[in-house]
Structure formats: C-alpha cells, structure tokens
Amino acid sequence: MARKTTKAKAKATDPGQEFLMTLRELGKEKGIDEEVLFEAIEAALISAYKRNFSAKENVSVTLSRETGHYHVYALKQVVEEAENDITEISLARARAIKPDYEIGDEIEIEVTPADFGRVAAQTAKQVVVQRIREAERGIIYEEYMERESDIITGIVQRVEKGNVFVDLGKTEAILTPSEQIPTENYTHGMRIKAFVVEVKKTNKGPQIVVSRTHPGLLKRLFELEVPEIQEGVVEIKSVAREPGNRSKIAVWSKDENVDPVGACVGHRGMRVQAIVDELGSEKIDIVKWNEDSATYIANALSPAKVVSVAVNEEERVSRVVVPDYQLSLAIGKEGQNARLAAKLTSWKIDIKSETQAADEVLDDSMNEVSVVTEESFSAEGES
Incomplete structure (x- = not known):
C-alpha cells in the first residue's frame, strides 16, 4: 500500500508586516519614536520616486502603519480643461473618479510603479540606518551635555598632531595641546581622568572637549575624594592652578568642629596624595578660607x-x-x-x-x- 505523505505548507510571511515588525523593534531598541521613522521614510521615498521614475510630478508617498505597504500618489489640480497632464486633471476626469470634485480641488491619483518595492525597500533601509545613527548621536550628545563641568574617565586611543583622542566607550573625546599638562606624556592605552569643558554638535556627532589643566578638574577630584565635601560640610571656595607644577585650593567648613584642611588632607595625607598621583605629582597647597x-x-x-x-x-x-x-x-x-x-x-x-x-x-x-x-x-x- 502506497504511503501518503503531506507536507505542511510554509506560511508565507508578508514582507510589509515583517518590515513593520523590524521597524518597531529597532525604534524601541534605539529609543526612537516609530512615527519619526515612518515620516522620515515617506519623505525619502518621495525623493527616490522622483529620482527613479518622474522628476516632474508633484507626488506624496504614504507608508501604511497597518500593512507596511507603500503607495505613491500624484497630486493634481482640478481644472476645466487640463493643459498640463503632469500637474492638472480635467473636471470631467476628476468627476469620473469622484462625482463631487470641483474646480480648484486637489486630487490624489495613485501612480505606484510595479517595481517600486525594490527602490522603496533600499531607500527605507538607508533612512532607518541614518536615523538610528542620528538618534544615537543625539543620545550621546544629551548624555555628555549633562556631564559638562564633570569628570570622565577614558583610555588614550591615539595621538594625532598633538591632539590626544580619548576612548570613552560610546564615543571619544579630544584633549587639545592647550588642555594637556605639560609634564605628562600620553601613550596608547593610558587611563586618564579629564574635565569636560565643552560638548559641541557636529555633522559627525558630538565633539567632547576635555581638559587636564582646568581648575575644575582639581575641584571635582577633591569633591569625589573627600566625603565631607560631598556631604556639604566642607566647601571649596577657590582654586588656582599651574598645571603639572603646583596648585592652591581654599576650603571652609560651616561646622566649627570640622577642620576643612584636615578633611581634605585625610589620614596620613592619603586623600590629597591620591589627587597628587592623579595629576602627575602636582604639588597642592590646601589653605583655610576666611571672610x-x-x-x-x-x-x-x-x-x-x-x-x-x-x-x-x-x-x-x-x-x-x-x-x-x-x-x-x-x-x-x-x-x-x-x-x-x-x-x-x-x-x-x-x-x-x-x-x-x-x-x-x-x-x-x-x-x-x-x-x-x-x-x-x-x-x-x-x-
């Protein structure tokens, strides 16, 4: 007796639905509003259509949020007698489509080319990649904008024309010659702490300018090293630096029972010594502020x-x-x-x-x- 075998038919995945799923997952993962992606793709598809099919037509493109399918519409104005078929449609032809059209109305006529899917898919991919890059750059920019006047830790990646590029993980920072301690030699793989001076927006992403010479670096190092400063018991009133050589810092305590200088020096000088080591043996004088x-x-x-x-x-x-x-x-x-x-x-x-x-x-x-x-x-x- 002959055996009968049945093969389960693989359920074909709708490309449109697959695209929508991918788009939404990417948007969620990268923190981008999916509507922003939809609108960006629609705008890019208009350019793609004009470049590949018709440069003269005034068109709009819609990307269905339900099906993921693309539709191209030519926008034409209703006139008595059309003299320009690219931009105009006669009243008679318009009413054949919809009886209540009047002269002066704008009508949309679908003109989606048969092979537009290939162009659309390629364009959509480019737009999504570009938008994700822009979004990631924006996130990095916002993150480091919040860290202006703060300390970051990074690893020296390379030195080019005197500029030191510091790897921060998600991005890199630049340490220009004027912001470098003269006595320091920056080598590949060296771990350093630096003060975020400025975060700029550029076409290539955020540019983070850091400093090893800024007085703010010394101030933040003390704030991180001395618990009494973090708690607000001791306050840094002023800082003066000659980077790599010597610095002075003036401190004050609102609690008469707390010695601000002693708090900053630490037991056996351990607190201030940790900062001296970080700054390449820069001597630090800690003095008491007085009104x-x-x-x-x-x-x-x-x-x-x-x-x-x-x-x-x-x-x-x-x-x-x-x-x-x-x-x-x-x-x-x-x-x-x-x-x-x-x-x-x-x-x-x-x-x-x-x-x-x-x-x-x-x-x-x-x-x-x-x-x-x-x-x-x-x-x-x-x-």
Whole structure:
C-alpha cells in the first residue's frame, strides 16, 4: 500500500508586516519614536520616486502603519480643461473618479510603479540606518551635555598632531595641546581622568572637549575624594592652578568642629596624595578660607609665615610683611607662590620682608622731615 505523505505548507510571511515588525523593534531598541521613522521614510521615498521614475510630478508617498505597504500618489489640480497632464486633471476626469470634485480641488491619483518595492525597500533601509545613527548621536550628545563641568574617565586611543583622542566607550573625546599638562606624556592605552569643558554638535556627532589643566578638574577630584565635601560640610571656595607644577585650593567648613584642611588632607595625607598621583605629582597647597581678607591672604601665602597684612578694599591691593628668612618662600620660585596666592584670593599682593618694610618706613619719615625743614626755612626767609 502506497504511503501518503503531506507536507505542511510554509506560511508565507508578508514582507510589509515583517518590515513593520523590524521597524518597531529597532525604534524601541534605539529609543526612537516609530512615527519619526515612518515620516522620515515617506519623505525619502518621495525623493527616490522622483529620482527613479518622474522628476516632474508633484507626488506624496504614504507608508501604511497597518500593512507596511507603500503607495505613491500624484497630486493634481482640478481644472476645466487640463493643459498640463503632469500637474492638472480635467473636471470631467476628476468627476469620473469622484462625482463631487470641483474646480480648484486637489486630487490624489495613485501612480505606484510595479517595481517600486525594490527602490522603496533600499531607500527605507538607508533612512532607518541614518536615523538610528542620528538618534544615537543625539543620545550621546544629551548624555555628555549633562556631564559638562564633570569628570570622565577614558583610555588614550591615539595621538594625532598633538591632539590626544580619548576612548570613552560610546564615543571619544579630544584633549587639545592647550588642555594637556605639560609634564605628562600620553601613550596608547593610558587611563586618564579629564574635565569636560565643552560638548559641541557636529555633522559627525558630538565633539567632547576635555581638559587636564582646568581648575575644575582639581575641584571635582577633591569633591569625589573627600566625603565631607560631598556631604556639604566642607566647601571649596577657590582654586588656582599651574598645571603639572603646583596648585592652591581654599576650603571652609560651616561646622566649627570640622577642620576643612584636615578633611581634605585625610589620614596620613592619603586623600590629597591620591589627587597628587592623579595629576602627575602636582604639588597642592590646601589653605583655610576666611571672610576677613587680610587673614585669607595670609593663609593663601602658606607655607610662608606672615607678620602683617594691610589691605585696600576698594582697589583690592594688599601689602604683606613677612620675616626676612621667609621672603623667598613667600614669593616662591620664579614668583609662583605669590602668583598662585593672588589668583586664589583675587587680590593683588605686594610682599616685603620686615627689613624692607622698616627701611621704607624710615625713608618715608626722612622725606617728611625734609619737607618740614624746607617749609620752615621758607617761612624764616619771608619774615
């Protein structure tokens, strides 16, 4: 007896439905509104139709949200007698389609070419890919826009013409020569922390500009390293840097029982040492901020000891006197300590040793005596 076998017919998948499913899954996965994709594809299909079939016709294209099928419609204006068949249709022909058409109405006539599916599918794929790229760039841009003035960690990918490109995972950042610490050598695979200075929108995606020299990097490193700063007990009032060499940071505590300098230094200097290591052995002076300008200026000149500080509040100029043996320390190598203290406090600082200050006082008093003597002789002459 002959055996009868039956083969189950494979259910054909509707290409339109398959396309819709793929489109919606991609939209959901990439966080793109599916309607945005539909509209973008429709706009691209108009260009594709004109490029491949008719450049002169005024057309519209619809992509069915239910079936995934494409339809091309020629847009024509109803006139008494059509003189241009591409843009016009006679009233008689229009009413043959729909009896209530009037002159001046715009009518849509389907003109979908038989082989438009191939062109449409290719165009749709290009549009979807492009939109996904744009959406991903937009997401990355928004993500890093929120991280402006924050620290990011990345790996040095390459160095080109002095610019260092840092791999951040989803994208890359650029560290320009002006934002690099002069004493650092950036090599492939090196892990670094950097401060996000600016995020720009470009045709190739977001451009993230980072810095290793910005004062904000030092500030954020302390905020991450010191719990008292995170909790708001200790506050960073000011930062001054000469990157790779030396920095000063002024701190203050709203709690009298908390030493802000000690909190930033940490047990056995562990907290500040972690930051020094991150910045390539950049020396860091941590000083106590004070609302009294003279006291603050004296603190800012640390580690030098100060005898006295006189201030002119209007001109923001100060005159500082230090012991003779502390003068070179107060000024620092090539004026660095005094320069950083001036940046930190936003005051102009004139530093004198006790001997120099005493000599100037003596000179001033001698001048006063000289003036009085001249005036007295003049008075005697007149008498």
